Amino acid sequence: MLTLHDYLDSGNGYKARLLMSQLAIPYRYVQLDITMGATRTPQFLAKNANGRIPLLEFEDGRCLAESDAILWYLAEGTPFLPEGRMVRALVLQWMFFEQYSHEPYVATPRWIVKHLPADSPRRAELPERLKRGREALAVMEGHLATHRFFVADRYSIADIALYAYTHVADEGGHDLSPYPALRDWLSRVAAQPGHVGLLDQPPAH
Numbered sequence: 271m272l273t274l275h276d277y278l279d280s281g282n283g284y285k286a287r288l289l290m291s292q293l294a295i296p297y298r299y300v301q302l303d304i305t306m307g308a309t310r311t312p313q314f315l316a317k318n319a320n321g322r323i324p325l326l327e328f329e330d331g332r333c334l335a336e337s338d339a340i341l342w343y344l345a346e347g348t349p350f351l352p353e354g355r356m357v358r359a360l361v362l363q364w365m366f367f368e369q370y371s372h373e374p375y376v377a378t379p380r381w382i383v384k385h386l387p388a389d390s391p392r393r394a395e396l397p398e399r400l401k402r403g404r405e406a407l408a409v410m411e412g413h414l415a416t417h418r419f420f421v422a423d424r425y426s427i428a429d430i431a432l433y434a435y436t437h438v439a440d441e442g443g444h445d446l447s448p449y450p451a452l453r454d455w456l457s458r459v460a461a462q463p464g465h466v467g468l469l470d471q472p473p474a475h
Contacts (some may be wrong), residue, residue, distance in 0.1 A: 271296055271297060271298055271329065272290075272295065272298070272326060272327070272328060273297065273298040273299075273300060273326070273327040274286055274287070274290070274297050274324060274325070274326055274327075274472070275302055275309075275314070275318075275324065275325040276300070276301065276302065276324045277301065277302055277303065277323050278301060278469055279384070279468070279469065280323060280324065281377055281434035281435040281438065281468065282323070282324055282337035282373075282377075283323055284468045285324075285338070285340070285341055285427075285431060285434045286324050286326065286340045286344070287466060287470075287472055288430055288465065288466060289341055289350060289427065289430055291465070292350070292463065292464035292465070293344065293464075294464070295344065296473075299472040302314070302323055304323060309322060317333045320335060322335065324337055324340060326340045326343070326344075338365045338369060338427075341431060345427045349424075350426050350427050350430070351426060351427055352421065352422050352424065357421060357422050360420075360421045360422075360428070361420075361426055361427060361428045364420045364421065364428040364431065365428060365431045371405075371406045372403075372406040372432065372435070373435060374399065374402070375399045375400070375401075375402035375403035376407070376435045376436060376442065376444060377435040377442070378399055378442075379396055379400055379403065379444070380435065380438060380439070380442030382395065382399075382442070383396075383442050384441060384442070396443060403442075403444055407439070407444065407449055407452060410432065410436070410449070410455075411449040411450075411451050411452045414451040414452055414454070415451045418455070419455070419458070420432065425458075425459070425462055433456065434468075436456065437456050437459070437460070437468075438468060
C-alpha cells in the first residue's frame with residue numbers, strides 16, 4: 271500500500287489526497303507537523319533530502335516528492351491525464367504556472383496569515399505577494415471565461431493543481447468576488463465525484 275507523508279492543512283498534500291480519493295486508491299496516511307520541524311528529522315530527510323511534504327512512499331521503499339510530480343504519477347493511464355502530445359503539454363503548462371506564478375502568491379500569503387504570528391516580519395511580504403496573486407487569478411479568470419476546465423474542457427490534474435490553494439485563497443487575504451468565471455470553476459471542481467475537503471481526515475487503512 272502507498273504511504274502519503276503529509277500535513278493536513280497543506281494544499282500541496284491536498285492535491286494528492288484529492289486525486290487518490292477520486293481514483294479510489296487506498297493509502298496509509300502519516301501526518302507530520304511541519305510547524306514543529308517534523309520534516310527536518312534525520313528519519314524524514316533520509317526519505318526526502320529536501321525536507322518537504324507531501325511525500326509518496328511506495329511499498330518497496332522508493333519515494334516520490336513534489337506534489338505535481340505525485341499528481342502526474344498517480345494520473346498516468348487515467349482520465350485525469352488526457353492523451354495527446356499537445357494536451358499533455360498543456361497540462362504541464364498549467365501545472366508549471368501553478369508552481370511558479372500562483373503558489374508563491376496565493377498559497378504563501380495563506381501560510382503567513384494562518385501559521386505565523388501577527389508580529390512576524392514576513393507579514394511585510396503580503397502586499398506584494400497579494401498583488402502578484404491577483405495577477406495570477408486574473409490569468410485564470412481570463413482562461414475560464416471561455417473554458418469549463420483548464421485543458422481540453424475536461425477535469426484533469428491541471429485543475430486539481432490549481433484548485434488546491436485557489437479554493438482557500440481568501441484565507442490568505444485574496445478576495446475572489448472579482449472573478450466570477452473562476453468561482454464557477456471552483457464549484458464545478460467541488461462537484462466532481464470523489465471530491466474531499468482540504469481538512470477532511472483521510473480514511474484509516
